Amino acid sequence: QVQLVESGGGVVQPGRSLRLSCVASGFIFNTYGMHWVRQTPGKGLEWVAVISYDGARKYYVDSVKGRFTISRDNSRNTLYLQMDSLRPEDTALYYCAKDLIRASSWFIFDYWGQGTLVTVSS
Amino acid sequence: EIVLTQSPGTLSLSPGERATLSCRASQSISSNYLAWYQQKPGQAPRFLIYGASSRATGIPDRFSGSGSGTDFTLTISRVEPEDFAVYYCQQYGALPPITFGQGTRLDIK
Numbered sequence: 001q002v003q004l005v006e007s008g009g010g011v012v013q014p015g016r017s018l019r020l021s022c023v024a025s026g027f028i029f030n031t032y033g034m035h036w037v038r039q040t041p042g043k044g045l046e047w048v049a050v051i052s053y054d055g056a057r058k059y060y061v062d063s064v065k066g067r068f069t070i071s072r073d074n075s076r077n078t079l080y081l082q083m084d085s086l087r088p089e090d091t092a093l094y095y096c097a098k099d100l101i102r103a104s105s106w107f108i109f110d111y112w113g114q115g116t117l118v119t120v121s122s
Numbered sequence: 123e124i125v126l127t128q129s130p131g132t133l134s135l136s137p138g139e140r141a142t143l144s145c146r147a148s149q150s151i152s153s154n155y156l157a158w159y160q161q162k163p164g165q166a167p168r169f170l171i172y173g174a175s176s177r178a179t180g181i182p183d184r185f186s187g188s189g190s191g192t193d194f195t196l197t198i199s200r201v202e203p204e205d206f207a208v209y210y211c212q213q214y215g216a217l218p219p220i221t222f223g224q225g226t227r228l229d230i231k
Contacts, residue, residue, distance in 0.1 A: 045167070045210060045222040061219045095166055107214035108157050110178060112166035 009116030022096030
């Protein structure tokens with residue numbers, strides 16, 4: 001069965017960095033686009049970033065462009081989110097999610113991890 | 123950016139009743155690229171519907187989606203105790219960014 005396990009969250013001061021990881025199993029990782037989606041009580045669900053199955057294409061929501069970097073290591077079945085210059089408004093539960101359609105990115109999330117909490121506060 | 127507005131905010135029903143949840147888009151969603159998710163407290167969202175009306179693998183047939191253009195509906199024909207949760211719609215027709223609705227809470231009456 002598909003499993004996505006996130007890690008790397010924590011409490012960090014504004015302006016600092018954090019790297020999230022998501023280890024995938026139960027499917028052929030290198031054939032699916034992968035996403036990061038975050039959730040807060042105030043703003044609800046917000047898509048953050050996507051990376052294509054081969055890592056060649058990456059897209060971000062405007063609010064994180066230039067600060068966050070999505071990447072993947074297909075040899076380790078692992079997805080990453082490098083978060084730099086963190087702001088209080090980045091505080092959220094971060095989920096990794098698998099795209100539904102193989103070898104494409106349709107932005108339909110058929111499996112989600114349990115999330116890792118990021119808190120940006122001084 | 124397409125804004126999705128879900129209504130009602132909270133729906134209180136008894137088990138066995140029919141649930142009708144609405145999702146309205148600020149502009150037409152191309153090719154009915156709309157999905158629905160269910161989220162229970164402390165859990166990740168669960169994928170239910172895509173393409174406005176296609177059920178995901180393993181989703182019971184009491185869940186159905188309909189609609190086109192700017193108006194979409196998720197219907198639960200007879201609500202089961204395990205269906206009480208928050209439901210989100212999401213559009214993927216105009217991206218990036220894709221957007222989610224704010225959610226409808228289905229509560230036990």
